[in-house]
Structures are given as structure tokens and as C-alpha cells.
Amino acid sequence: MTRIAICGALGRMGTTIANLINDADDLTFAGGVDIREGTLLGQPVYPSTEINTFLQEIKPDVLIDFTIAHAAVENIVAGAAAGVALVVGTTGFSPEQRSRIDEAIEGSVPAVISSNYSVGMNIFWRLVREAAQRLGDYDIEVTEAHHRYKKDAPSGTARTILEIIGEETGKTECMYGREGMTERKDEIGVHVIRGGDIVGDHTVLFAANNETIELSHRAYDRAVFAHGVIRAARFVTGKAPGIYTMDDVLGL
Numbered sequence: 001m002t003r004i005a006i007c008g009a010l011g012r013m014g015t016t017i018a019n020l021i022n023d024a025d026d027l028t029f030a031g032g033v034d035i036r037e038g039t040l041l042g043q044p045v046y047p048s049t050e051i052n053t054f055l056q057e058i059k060p061d062v063l064i065d066f067t068i069a070h071a072a073v074e075n076i077v078a079g080a081a082a083g084v085a086l087v088v089g090t091t092g093f094s095p096e097q098r099s100r101i102d103e104a105i106e107g108s109v110p111a112v113i114s115s116n117y118s119v120g121m122n123i124f125w126r127l128v129r130e131a132a133q134r135l136g137d138y139d140i141e142v143t144e145a146h147h148r149y150k151k152d153a154p155s156g157t158a159r160t161i162l163e164i165i166g167e168e169t170g171k172t173e174c175m176y177g178r179e180g181m182t183e184r185k186d187e188i189g190v191h192v193i194r195g196g197d198i199v200g201d202h203t204v205l206f207a208a209n210n211e212t213i214e215l216s217h218r219a220y221d222r223a224v225f226a227h228g229v230i231r232a233a234r235f236v237t238g239k240a241p242g243i244y245t246m247d248d249v250l251g252l
């Protein structure tokens with residue numbers, strides 16, 4: 001049995017993942033950490049300030065983090081110091097936060113980090129790469145939509161899309177929304193929508209004279225992310241230290 005713990009256990013993703021763990025024959029939900037108080041599926045949820053005590057007492061094999069950037073950094077550093085394999089889904093890291101994470105993980109524990117654990121999105125990124133390779137001279141606009149409670153913008157997934165476009169086209173300058181007198185140059189337009197209970201929509205538009213191509217991905221249920229997280233948790237157990245992606249997990 002692989003013992004799995006979740007930081008952000010009482011959140012939208014935390015509870016969805018814990019329920020899938022509970023349904024799996026080879027995995028046990030060992031407990032959680034959250035800034036909110038509570039218990040989950042009969043297991044303790046420790047306060048976020050007690051991450052080190054939690055790791056010593058619960059001794060999970062894998063620590064999954066779906067919290068918020070600043071908290072995730074602390075949880076990852078603590079997990080790596082305790083020698084626990086990691087699966088990180090939290091988004092919105094600054095470059096400095098990401099460097100701290102990479103330093104904590106490299107050479108100490110195996111970790112899967114992805115801004116989107118859905119299988120469909122990981123294929124979508126490949127389609128975007130292919131289109132960007134061939135349509136680098138088209139105007140490119142990225143739009144994402146999420147529920148009203150999402151804190152970071154643009155989404156981690158959109159940021160990954162921008163990285164891919166940058167790698168393939170050399171275009172790295174972004175325009176976050178437009179207002180007033182604007183003149184389009186070679187920037188990538190980035191547009192963020194927040195409302196209702198939208199689970200996660202991403203569209204990349206390639207536009208030229210007389211034609212457009214739109215690539216879109218829509219998640220209808222958080223279970224699509226959670227299923228990918230479970231695959232990542234199984235994959236990461238017993239791997240050599242280092243940072244892995246969903247390409248490694250899915251064998252892409």
C-alpha cells in the first residue's frame with residue numbers, strides 16, 4: 001500500500017483526489033494538511049503551520065500539493081527534506097519560488113510537477129507546439145476561463161502554453177488584455193475570464209488574413225486532473241530523485 005498525504009486536503013482538488021485515493025486498492029489516504037480545520041475520510045488534517053510534525057508523525061510515501069504558491073514552496077521544501085516523493089499541482093509560482101522548489105528537489109527526492117494533470121491537456125500542449133512550429137508568423141492569442149474563486153492569473157496551464165509558443169516561435173512578449181488605442185505588433189495576446197464554476201477552458205487562436213485556427217480544451221470535471229494526479233503518484237513512488245513531467249508519467 002502506498003501511503004499518500006495531501007497539502008490543501010480540504011480544498012476543491014484535495015477532496016477530489018482524496019476520494020479517488022480512497023477508491024483505489026493500492027493506495028491509502030494517510031492524512032492531510034490545510035489552513036482550514038477539519039478531518040477528511042476519517043484521517044487527520046493538520047494545520048498548515050505543522051507540516052514538519054505532520055511528516056514525522058504520518059510518514060507518507062507521497063506528498064501531493066494543491067494549495068497556493070507561497071504555501072506550496074514551504075510544503076515542498078519540508079517534504080524534500082523529509083525524503084518524501086512529491087506530486088505538485090499548485091500553480092502561480094514566481095521565477096524565484098520555482099528556483100527554490102527546483103533546488104529543494106534536485107538530488108533529494110523524485111517529484112512530478114505539472115500545471116495541468118489532465119491527459120487531454122498534455123496532448124493539447126503537443127498540438128499547440130505543432131501549430132506554433134508551423135504558424136509562427138500568424139497572430140497568436142491565448143484565452144483562458146476559470147471559476148470565480150481561482151486566485152492566480154493567467155492560469156498555470158496558460159503560462160505553459162505561452163512557454164511552448166515562445167520555444168517554437170521566439171515570441172515571448174505578451175499583452176495582457178487590451179484597452180484604449182492599441183496597435184497590434186508581434187505580441188501574444190493573453191485574455192483571462194473568471195466566473196461561476198467554470199472548471200478550466202483554454203483556447204489558442206492562430207489568425208492570419210482570411211483564415212483562423214482555434215485549438216480549444218475544456219475540462220468539465222476536476223476528476224480529469226485528479227485521475228492524472230493518481231497516475232503521477234503511482235509513477236513517482238520509488239523513482240530516482242529529480243523533477244519529472246506528465247510526459248514521463250504518460251510515456252509521451
Ligand SMILES: NC(=O)C1=CN([C@@H]2O[C@H](COP(=O)(O)OP(=O)(O)OC[C@H]3O[C@@H](n4cnc5c(N)ncnc54)[C@H](OP(=O)(O)O)[C@@H]3O)[C@@H](O)[C@H]2O)C=CC1
Nearest residue numbers: 008010011012013034035048067071089090091115116117
Ligand atoms: N495542476 C493541475 O492539474 C491543477 C492545478 N490546480 C491548482 O491547484 C491549486 C489549488 O486549487 P483548488 O483546489 O481549486 O484551490 P482551493 O482553494 O479549493 O484549495 C486549496 C486549499 O489549500 C488551502 N490552503 C491555503 N493556504 C494554505 C496553506 N498555507 N497551507 C495549506 N493549505 C492551504 C486552502 O484553504 P483556504 O481556502 O481557506 O485558503 C484550500 O483548502 C491552485 O494553485 C490551482 O491553480 C487546480 C486544478 C488542477
Ligand SMILES: O=C(O)C1=N[C@H](C(=O)O)C[C@H](O)C1
Nearest residue numbers: 091115116150155156157200
Ligand atoms: O485553479 C484551477 O481550477 C485550475 N488550475 C490549473 C491552472 O492554473 O492551469 C489547471 C486547471 O486549469 C484548473
